[in-house]
Amino acid sequence: xxxxxASMQNPGGLAEQLQRLKEGLHxxxxxxxxxxxxxxxxxxxxxxxxxKSVGLAAILFSALxxxxxxxxxxxLPEANALPLFEGLVTHSAGANLFKIGFLLSLLVALxxxxxxxxxxxxxxxxxxxxxxxxGVLLGAFLLVMSSNLLMIYVAVELVSICSYLLTGLGKGxxxxxxxIKYLLYGAAASAVMLYGMSWLYGLTGSIDLNSDSFKIxxxxxxxxxxxxxxxxxxxxxxxxxxxxxLHVWAPDVYRATPLPTVAVFSVVPKLAALLVLLRLVAxxxxxxxxxxxxxxxxxxxxxxxxxxxxLWQDNAKRMLAYSSIAHAAFLLAGVSIMNRTxxxxxxxxxxxxxxxxxxxxxxxxxxxxxVGSTSYEQLKGMGKKIPYVSVLLLIVMVALTxxxxxxxxxxxxxxxxxxxDEFGRSESTILLWVLLVGLLNTVVSLxxxxxxxxxxxxxxxxxxxxxxxxxxxxxxxxxLLVLSVLLLFFRSDWFVDLLNSINFVL
Amino acid sequence: xxxxxxxxxxxxxxxxLTKKNTIMVLIGIELMxxxxxxxxxxxxxxxxxxxxxxxxxxxxxxVAAAExxxxxxxxxxxxxxxxxxxxDRVKSMKG
Numbered sequence: 001x002x003x004x005x006a007s008m009q010n011p012g013g014l015a016e017q018l019q020r021l022k023e024g025l026h027x028x029x030x031x032x033x034x035x036x037x038x039x040x041x042x043x044x045x046x047x048x049x050x051x052k053s054v055g056l057a058a059i060l061f062s063a064l065x066x067x068x069x070x071x072x073x074x075x076l077p078e079a080n081a082l083p084l085f086e087g088l089v090t091h092s093a094g095a096n097l098f099k100i101g102f103l104l105s106l107l108v109a110l111x112x113x114x115x116x117x118x119x120x121x122x123x124x125x126x127x128x129x130x131x132x133x134x135g136v137l138l139g140a141f142l143l144v145m146s147s148n149l150l151m152i153y154v155a156v157e158l159v160s161i162c163s164y165l166l167t168g169l170g171k172g173x174x175x176x177x178x179x180i181k182y183l184l185y186g187a188a189a190s191a192v193m194l195y196g197m198s199w200l201y202g203l204t205g206s207i208d209l210n211s212d213s214f215k216i217x218x219x220x221x222x223x224x225x226x227x228x229x230x231x232x233x234x235x236x237x238x239x240x241x242x243x244x245x246l247h248v249w250a251p252d253v254y255r256a257t258p259l260p261t262v263a264v265f266s267v268v269p270k271l272a273a274l275l276v277l278l279r280l281v282a283x284x285x286x287x288x289x290x291x292x293x294x295x296x297x298x299x300x301x302x303x304x305x306x307x308x309x310x311l312w313q314d315n316a317k318r319m320l321a322y323s324s325i326a327h328a329a330f331l332l333a334g335v336s337i338m339n340r341t342x343x344x345x346x347x348x349x350x351x352x353x354x355x356x357x358x359x360x361x362x363x364x365x366x367x368x369x370x371v372g373s374t375s376y377e378q379l380k381g382m383g384k385k386i387p388y389v390s391v392l393l394l395i396v397m398v399a400l401t402x403x404x405x406x407x408x409x410x411x412x413x414x415x416x417x418x419x420x421d422e423f424g425r426s427e428s429t430i431l432l433w434v435l436l437v438g439l440l441n442t443v444v445s446l447x448x449x450x451x452x453x454x455x456x457x458x459x460x461x462x463x464x465x466x467x468x469x470x471x472x473x474x475x476x477x478x479x480l481l482v483l484s485v486l487l488l489f490f491r492s493d494w495f496v497d498l499l500n501s502i503n504f505v506l
Numbered sequence: 507x508x509x510x511x512x513x514x515x516x517x518x519x520x521x522x523l524t525k526k527n528t529i530m531v532l533i534g535i536e537l538m539x540x541x542x543x544x545x546x547x548x549x550x551x552x553x554x555x556x557x558x559x560x561x562x563x564x565x566x567x568x569v570a571a572a573e574x575x576x577x578x579x580x581x582x583x584x585x586x587x588x589x590x591x592x593x594d595r596v597k598s599m600k601g
Binding site for chain 1: 508511515518519522528531532534535538539541542543545546548549552553558559561562565566569572573576577579580581583584586587588593596597
């Protein structure tokens with residue numbers, strides 16, 4: 001693929017091209033690492049007959065920890081964006097920051113799978129689920145780097161196909177139903193996106209978002225077809241972002257899949273799509289497409305739909321699905337600001353969301369391990385039996401609402417103040433509406449987030465479950481996640497300094 | 507060619523939105539993908555750098571094949587549990 005694209009863009013000088021590709025490979029080490037891990041897992045699965053779970057887990061955890069350490073060590077905030085493989089992908093500090101987040105979330109998800117007695121068989125019995133999870137990770141890695149329509153399409157499909165498989169793998173009526181819904185919505189959305197991309201290519205004559213001919217082509221393109229094309233591409237990204245109006249698949253998929261997979265779904269593809277959306281917005285600036293209005297409308301719709309639907313749920317997983325739709329809407333509000341402050345506020349919100357969501361899913365998993373289900377009926381009165389986890393869960397729910405003393409508050413504060421600043425500068429009414437609806441929805445979200453601690457502590461359950469104590473080993477990751485949620489409230493300047501120092505060239 | 511592509515896309519979208527049978531919906535999606543392919547190949551003629559669109563369409567064909575394989579596997583699974591491929595009758599959960 002790389003050689004093909006390279007040779008079509010720059011005929012002549014094959015040796016020189018191969019040299020450049022070789023230099024580029026150095027920056028693709030994490031991706032190559034993931035591919036090697038996938039191969040190792042498959043080969044291990046084929047070679048050994050029994051008791052594979054220990055070996056598979058060992059390969060996976062060592063590979064992921066190695067990648068995490070490698071990624072953190074090679075993280076240079078000031079690094080300039082570097083186009084690789086003839087502009088197919090761009091190596092940038094922003095993308096690296098997101099990659100660290102993805103690795104962290106996959107590690108937390110796998111820890112969840114290990115602690116759960118019910119799910120650990122499903123995950124570690126053979127290599128299929130693990131390979132699909134790594135496929136999602138690889139797709140997300142490529143997606144955050146991609147700066148070319150072809151690359152975006154291929155990476156989106158890699159993430160999507162692995163997600164369909166993850167939803168469908170295993171026995172169960174619900175799983176198959178959720179998988180078919182997910183697949184049909186996803187395939188239709190990506191087909192629409194592809195058709196939009198084909199028009200973008202036709203109108204500009206280039207598929208490279210950073211190339212000059214793409215920028216010049218946009219200036220000369222006819223307005224109406226261009227807007228339709230950009231809107232179609234937006235459709236595909238909104239689907240991956242799980243945002244209104246392409247969110248309908250989310251609750252069913254979240255309900256049917258085991259919690260560790262849901263934790264990955266709710267964070268990794270979402271944030272990857274967010275970064276691509278930011279890049280697309282940067283590539284086709286306001287003169288070509290009225291991003292602010294459209295993203296504002298979508299964001300308002302998403303906040304209202306997500307928050308009000310979440311009020312009527314009776315299962316913690318479905319509630320978190322609607323909550324993630326609402327959070328996606330907040331992220332879109334951040335994207336619609338379209339300046340440096342807005343970008344930083346959005347990335348801050350995205351990373352805070354990553355931490356909070358991982359903590360929420362980890363703790364819900366711990367509760368599920370003892371209670372056996374995530375329905376509200378079963379949660380009643382459990383607070384007294386598992387006080388420590390319940391208190392942690394209370395803190396995370398407060399964070400997801402966006403109240404102090406948690407990082408959720410800082411994230412919402414930065415986002416809303418960025419929206420307000422931009423409104424004061426440009427006086428565009430849509431931003432005022434986004435701000436008002438956002439504030440109103442924060443209040444609404446309090447009701448359904450606080451419902452879980454309320455059920456845990458103030459309702460009397462039947463008490464048919466007698467949970468034993470948690471092992472210390474299972475408590476440590478949850479405690480660390482909650483501590484980081486709290487710590488980043490008090491020392492949010494660390495985070496902000498980091499974001500300020502990053503060279504965000506998209 | 508572009509008109510043909512647009513027609514194919516619209517009929518594909520129409521099929522996806524109206525048909526109730528899973529297989530028909532998949533055919534509609536396939537039509538939409540091929541419409542995009544047609545567009546890409548057509549636009550590729552006017553590309554000064556040449557071939558970008560054609561390479562793109564090759565990738566699309568490959569990815570579509572993979573997607574169709576996964577889709578049919580899932581359809582078989584749905585059929586095993588629901589004994590139907592009618593989308594209106596596959597609902598044990600509310601959206």
